[in-house]
Amino acid sequence: MKIIMLGAPGAGKGTQAKKIAAKYEIPHISTGDIFRANIKNGTELGKKAKTYMDQGLLVPDELVVDLVVDRVNQEDCSRGYVLDGFPRTIPQAEALDKALAAQGQKMDYAIDVDVPDQNIVQRMGGRRACVGCGATYHLVYAAPKKEGICDTCGAELILRDDDKPETVEKRLGVYHEQTQPLIDYYTKAGILKTVDGTVAMEDVFEAIVSILGE
Ligand code: AP5
Ligand code: MG
Numbered sequence: 155m156k157i158i159m160l161g162a163p164g165a166g167k168g169t170q171a172k173k174i175a176a177k178y179e180i181p182h183i184s185t186g187d188i189f190r191a192n193i194k195n196g197t198e199l200g201k202k203a204k205t206y207m208d209q210g211l212l213v214p215d216e217l218v219v220d221l222v223v224d225r226v227n228q229e230d231c232s233r234g235y236v237l238d239g240f241p242r243t244i245p246q247a248e249a250l251d252k253a254l255a256a257q258g259q260k261m262d263y264a265i266d267v268d269v270p271d272q273n274i275v276q277r278m279g280g281r282r283a284c285v286g287c288g289a290t291y292h293l294v295y296a297a298p299k300k301e302g303i304c305d306t307c308g309a310e311l312i313l314r315d316d317d318k319p320e321t322v323e324k325r326l327g328v329y330h331e332q333t334q335p336l337i338d339y340y341t342k343a344g345i346l347k348t349v350d351g352t353v354a355m356e357d358v359f360e361a362i363v364s365i366l367g368e
Contacts (some may be wrong), residue, residue: 155178155180155233155262155263155366156234156235156237156239156254156259156260156261156262156263157174157180157206157234157235157236157237157261157263157264157265158236158237158240158261158263158264158265158340159171159236159237159239159265159267160240160264160265160266160267160333160336160337160340160346161174161266161267161269161351162220162269162271162274162326162329162349163274163278163322163326163329163334164269164274164277164278164281164322164326165267165268165274165351166267166269166351166358167238167239167267167292168184168186168217168238168239169290169296169355169358170265170267170355170358170359170362171184171236171238173359173362174236174270174359174362174366175236175240175268175316177363178234178236178366179233180231180233180236181230181231181235181236182235182236182238183222183225183226183231183235183236183237183238183240184238184239185213185221185222185238185239185240185242186220186238186239187238187288188221188225189203189204189207189213190288191288192242193207195284199217199221202217203217207226207315207316208315208316208321209321209324210245210316210322210323210324210325210327210328211324211328212242212328213301214334215243215245215246215249217241218242218246219245219249219250222237222240222250223250223253226253226254227299228280230367234262241331242332242333242336242354243332243336244335244336244339247336247339247340249260261343261345262345263343263345263347263365263366264336264340264343264346264347265347265349265362265365266337266346266347266348266349267349267351267358268348268350268351268352269348269351269352270352271326273309273352274322274326275319275322275323276328277292277295278317278319278322279313279317279322280292280293280294280295281313281317282298282302282311282312282313283311283312283313283314284304284306284307284309284310284311285309285310285311285312286304286307286308286309286310287304287306287307287309289304289305289306289307291311295354295355296355298311349361349362349366
């Protein structure tokens with residue numbers, strides 16, 4: 155099962171992708187997480203990506219496409235995978251389709267987690283991310299057991315650099331301009347499914363499972 159998660163920044167793509175990966179036992183591939191790991195490790199890719207990410211801009215397509223195509227060709231992806239944060243532009247979607255077609259494959263589902271802009275800004279201010287394992291929390295909707303500490307690995311929880319209100323606004327603008335056209339793209343491909351992302355996390359997941367099957 156090959157799945158793409160679509161949705162605005164903060165719509166809950168990562169939250170749902172982790173649940174999908176656990177239930178269907180397929181890898182969760184988040185380009186944002188890959189870039190953040192590279193930034194943390196001080197790699198060349200991380201240095202390049204950071205200059206764009208901190209401004210709320212997309213990292214150039216050429217730095218993303220090969221990375222994802224290589225990743226989905228790895229052994230553990232043979233039963234499928236869930237892509238979170240990729241593709242994000244029409245050229246990225248076309249490059250993915252082309253790479254899959256060369257192997258006689260195609261994506262099965264593009265799931266759009268639909269959340270209006272006004273809910274997003276409020277959500278992002280409350281998000282906290284673990285500096286150790288990357289787990290995501292929310293001060294109100296998914297609070298850690300101990301304030302400021304990750305339940306899973308015990309490391310510190312921080313506000314992501316790009317979650318400051320002015321950067322969130324910028325990311326939303328970039329989303330509408332460059333990523334939203336993918337809704338049309340996957341509608342035409344016949345694989346778009348939309349779920350209401352404003353309801354509780356468990357209810358969003360239930361809607362997704364009803365699409366993907368038990
Ligand atoms: P990325 O890391 O992908 O960020 P994003 O798309 O902006 O999305 P987020 O991770 O912020 O949100 P999410 O939808 O995963 O929401 P979450 O589940 O955390 O990308 C970051 C940057 O990297 C980009 O800006 C770009 O620069 C670069 N980049 C990455 N991929 C790229 C690509 N392909 N091409 C070019 N550049 C790329 O949920 C958000 C919060 O809400 C959490 O606190 C969560 O607990 C809470 N929440 C979730 N669901 C619910 C719910 N139903 N009710 C209440 N709260 C909820
Ligand atoms: Mg995410």
